[in-house]
Amino acid sequence: MSASSPPATRGPFDCIVVGAGHNGLVCATYLARAGRTVLVVEAADRVGGAAVTREFAPGHRVSAGAHLLHQMPEALLADLRLAEHGFDYAARALPTTALAADRPPLPIGLGGLAALGAVSPRDAAAFVPFQERLGRFAKVLYPLLDSIPPRLGTDSWGDRLAFLKLGWRIRTLGRRDMRELLRIIGMNAYDLISDEFETPLLQGALGFDAILGTNFGPRAPGTVLTLLNRLAAESAVAPQPLSQPKGGMGALSDALAKAAIAAGASVRTGARVARIRIEGDRVVGVALESGEAIDARVVLSSADAKTTFLKLLGTRHLDTGFVRRVDHLRSKGLAAKLHLALDRAPVFRGVDARALGGRLLIAPSLDYLERAWNCSKYGESSTTPALEVTLPTVHDPALAPSGRHVLSAIVQYVPYAPKAGWGAERPRALENVLATLEEHAPGLRASVTASEFLTPADLEREFGMSGGHWHHGELAFDQFYMVRPVPGAAQYRTPVAGLYLCGASGHPGGGVMGLAGRNAARALLRGAA
Ligand SMILES: Cc1cc2nc3c(=O)[nH]c(=O)nc-3n(C[C@H](O)[C@H](O)[C@H](O)COP(=O)(O)OP(=O)(O)OC[C@H]3O[C@@H](n4cnc5c(N)ncnc54)[C@H](O)[C@@H]3O)c2cc1C
Known part of the structure; x- marks a missing residue:
């Protein structure tokens, strides 16, 4: 959706939201529902940020950033009445299948227990208790995601109460689970998963979910935390949370924009903010690149923290300690995106029709993942990358001309700034991904009619996210919860009055x-x- 609707005035507004990514749109809807006058200004010519559908080859459309919906709480979707605004699913409860070059694929999850049992009865027996245990932890942690983090070291009763609630929630797990949660939360995914299971394909698939979108290998400390964060979000969705919006992720964003407009907000696309304006010591609005100034009492930025503070606000409005913290935020992405236009449906070895419409993982063991990460530490793309592959046209044929298909793959790990430079690294990285795919789907190369490879540097350019990072900044203990993104801005409010x-x-x-x-x-x- 690219229109400015309804026509925005020049203000003044109660609130200006910078960026019409999904978070900016959700924020605008709730503010407008609460009676605030709200304007959303988006640099791109369409809404959605990294949740967008666009054409990458004639007649072939794809979710150009995020491609699977699995973390937006059901209750939030319902509260925003997205179905009334045109949102629908092409498919829900998508299966996950782990691929290996030298073994049959392994379905992951409860539906795959029989297949797992045939490979390892021990793992089949351990799988359900493991899932249930992590599921209990995820449910206890979910309310943390859905609330404002408390501040450290204050005398406020609100903050104290939040800490008490957090402690109480963990206590409700009971002694055994509580100890186990505290034991594993700081661990790395490699140790946790290899303690529990012996089947490399299962280990690799579980490890993949811990590192997806991060700058970590499975042996990195804190990867159980990232896994639990993902599971906590998914616990508010459905038992099998992976879904594919009809029309791609952009259709979800279009529905979110309609919800915002229905609530009374205005949305302007093609309106890049050049500067957040300050008078005295508080925010008074924004200045667009076009030179237009728009007034507002409050500005809420969904651009990443580095962009917001260092580029749009300017360091002279911040104290040096805060600037240093923002400057040191780790936000170099390692996830790239590959889009292929195919003249026929690909055949992945051993993958049946149902699995082909789901999520295919190429991460056949924890060591494979760790080795794939190693390359990126030295500024090189993985020679054997880990991939999350989807074929969105299986459930949504309208995304391509009749009989044609689209393949969308997230590629771990492609460095943001390769030591050889992108001129030399791009063809090498692409070749590594195509060779990996060909190994699992012989003949796939011959069916490719067009391709697009988005490196983290391309993602930064296209979506305006610093470092092209999935999370707008690493999700790690030092950038998590009460200190995310940095102390002083971790409760959405920032050191500058009126800026969130x-x-x-x-x-x-x-x-x-x-x-x-x-x-x-x-x-x-x-x-x-
Ligand atoms: C390759 C890749 C694959 C991913 N896959 C998945 C997935 O399958 N499932 C999933 O759940 N998540 C996925 N993610 C993560 C997800 O896409 C992001 O975390 C999410 O989109 C962030 O949403 P946001 O609204 O906070 O920010 P964004 O989507 O980044 O939106 C921010 C918006 O602000 C705008 N903006 C920035 N600067 C300005 C300015 N100066 N003026 C005006 N506007 C501005 C940008 O144009 C953008 O529209 C993926 C991410 C990447 C990079």
Whole structure:
């Protein structure tokens, strides 16, 4: 959706939201519902940020950033009445299948227990208790995602109460589970998963979910935390949370924009903010690149923290300690995206029709993942990359001309700044991915009619996310919850009066979840932070 609708005035507004990514749109809806006058200004000529559908080859459309919806809470979708605004699913409860070059594929999840049992009866027996245990942890942790983090070291009763609630929630797990959660939460995914299971394909698939979108290998400390963060978000969705919006992720964003407009907000695309304006010591609005100034009492930025503070605001309005913290934020992405236009449906070895429409993982063991990560440490793309592959046209044929298909793959790990430079690295990285795919789907190369390879540097350019990072900044202990993105801006409010963060930079980070946007609106409306 690219129109400015309804026609925006020049203000003044109560609130201007910078960026019409999904979080900006969710935030705008809740503010408008609360009676605030709201304008959303988006640099791109369409809404959605990294949740967008666009054509990458004539007649072939794809979700150009995020391609699977699995973290937006059902209750949020319902509260925003997205179905009334045209949102629908092409498919729900998508299966996950782990691929290996030298063994049959392994379906992952409860539906794959029989297949797992044939490979390892021990793992089949351990799988359900493991899933249930992590599921209990995820449920206990979910309310943290859906609330404003407390501040450290204050005398406020609100903050104290939040800490008490957190402690109490963990306590409700009971002694055994509580100890186990505290034991594993700081661990790495490699150790946890290899303690529990012996089947490399299963280990690789579980490890993949811990590292997807991060700058970590499975042996990195904190990867159980990233896994639990993902599971916590998914616990508010459905038992099999992976879904594909009809029309791609852009259709979800279009529905979110309609919900915002229905609530009374205005949305302007093609309106890049050049500067957040300050008078005295508080925000008074924004200046667009076109030179237009728009007034507002409050600005909420869904651009990432580095962009917001260092580029749009300017360091002279911030103290040096805060600037240093923002400058040191780790936000170099390692996830790239490959889109292929295919003249026929691909045949992945051993993959049946149902699995082909789901999520195919090429991460056949934890060591494979770790080795794939190793290359990126030295500024090189993985020679054997780990891939999350989807064929969106299986469930949504309208995304391509009749009989044609689209393949969408997330590629771990492609460095943001390769030591050889992108001129030399791009063809090498693409070749590594195509060779890996060909190994699992012989003949696939011959069916490719067009391709697009988006490196983290391309993602940064296209979506305006610093480092092209999935989470707008690493999701790690030092950039998590009460200190996300940095102390001083971790409750959505920032050191500058009237300026808030409302995108994935803030808690609980990235993924198409909508909670950072909703929490930011709550923080403003409660005046709590
Ligand atoms: C390759 C890749 C694959 C992914 N796959 C998945 C997936 O399958 N499932 C999933 O759940 N998540 C996925 N993610 C993560 C997810 O896409 C992001 O975490 C999420 O889109 C962040 O949403 P946001 O609204 O906070 O920010 P964004 O989507 O980044 O939106 C921010 C918006 O702000 C705008 N903006 C920035 N600067 C300005 C300015 N100066 N003026 C005006 N506007 C501005 C941008 O144009 C953009 O529209 C993926 C991410 C990547 C990079």
